[in-house]
Amino acid sequence: MPDSDQFWVSWIPTARIKVFLTLDLFVLLWVVAIAGFIIYRLFLRSISEKRHRNLRRRIARLTICLGAATLWAAAFWAFRELPGFDTQPWLKLSAYSGLFSLFFESLSLVWIAQLYVYLFLFLKHTQRGVPRLLANICTLLFFLTVFSFVGTYVFGFKIAPVLATSAVFSVIIGLALQDTLGSLFAGLSLQLEQPFRIGDWVEVQNGGQKWSGQIQEVNWRATFLLGFSDELIVIPNKILATSQIVVFTYEARPGRRSQAFRLPAENDPEAVKRALYAGLREV
Template sequence: MASWLIYKTLLKNASPTRHRNLRILFLNLIAHLSIFASFFAIYAIVQKTVESSPDSLSERLISYFGLLTLISGAIVFVKACRILLFEYLFIGHMKEGVPVLLVNLFTLILSIGIGAWIANDVFGIRLTPILATSAIFSLVLGLALQDTLGNLFAGVALQLDKPFEIDDWIEVMQSGQKWVGQVQEITWRATTLTGLFDEHLIIPNRVISQAEIANFTSPNRPIWRSQTFRIPLGPHLEEIRLLLKEAMFEIKAIRQEPAPVINIPETTESWALFRCSYTIDDYGKQWSIGTEVSASIIRKLYECGHTIAAQRIHLVRDPESRFESKTV
């Protein structure tokens, strides 16, 4: 009931995907709640039957249905806590994605705790001697699962440090290798990225935790990009600089603050190099934005009677050569 009230009051502005996921979780919870209610009703009926006319079969049935009721109730409790944790994470990350790793880890720990309580208090199984005698088995199991556990703890560390979140564009660099993509999911073993060409990159969490990470989605740090254009050298360099800036202001994907910067870092006897620097918000659209910048600048230059500098190759004759040289 508490999770439903939170969903209806605090998560009205959640995205359609989150509404769909929460509805699926609620439907799953209702299904298990129905199973729990059925077992509980059967348990109550059998118990009344035993009280009126006790027999060995009824006493055995009441034990079985009591155990099924307890287990189904524990499952309902775990699923309700899972929904509450999802809602808490959704409230704190209304725009960013929520990794499922922490939710799955919480569900596992809670399930193990409830299972241990049932084994100890209901069945009378003492877990301390079992844990003490299984030290060697635990050591062997730990060595066998060394990589898996390393990825698991690395994933948890990434969630606590938060160098990136779901939907962030990141660059991972380690040992000369580089992966660039948008974070889609963080699981027990690996982090899944979607690359610039929609390819899926699955990187183990241990690799990411030991690598250099560049995050391009920080809201306080816009993404700077630059393109260069060679313009024929002439007396109208300032006019051309203003034309280039005007052409970039026409592109909606370019941020107005900070404003685009145009400078001339290099000149020769025939052309001047204009560097156009600008900022964008979406790292994944940098190539399409770059294409828009080139098309807009070239169109603006030709509309105003200017052109891009043509390449010139000047061949000088070698005095020691027997062949005649030409100038193109």
């Protein structure tokens, strides 16, 4: 069989791609993925159903992605062993199979890293909320790292000149998205300083406005509170970072809620107390 690695089929560098489609590498990926599943099953049995659904969804996505990468890699190597591989149709099939396998393999690396980030956060915060913004930032860094490496090593893209020539565009984008970026960096600051945690009851005061509720989530743009009347309050991180915040349940201390009732003076106080106690027993 002629050395078909010298061919570039439809701009696809087959010789470089096949370096990442070895049996040893796929076995390692499957072992790491299965190890993550075992950690989930052994050490995270007591987490909430919402977290179970979160991890199951990520494990299922990882399994599908890694399975697709494995099948395309098997097709890549199978086409190389077929008789007449040096003909153009087989070259194209093998090249595209390798490209698809490399793409799904790169995604699998990102999903594996993301899975372990969530496993670490869930293990560390078993009974408390997880800073989702931190997990999203880590996932973004994984994407940039993996695909930058693939683009540079496999396809020969020069990342440094692109970054250098995009400085002007970065300034323009920064000015256009300054409010969004302000909320993003404010959210990162809140995650690092941790003036409150997910699940805490807080009161936020900014100028003449005041919001009270339980912290539900902090993402890249805003912080979500569940109010006393079960209403969802969304506060941009940029506003939250410049607000006065009172944390009622700091370091897991018990909080207290009060409610004022205004009733006509002619009502019997004892009857009112009995009605209130009856209502409390139904809560």
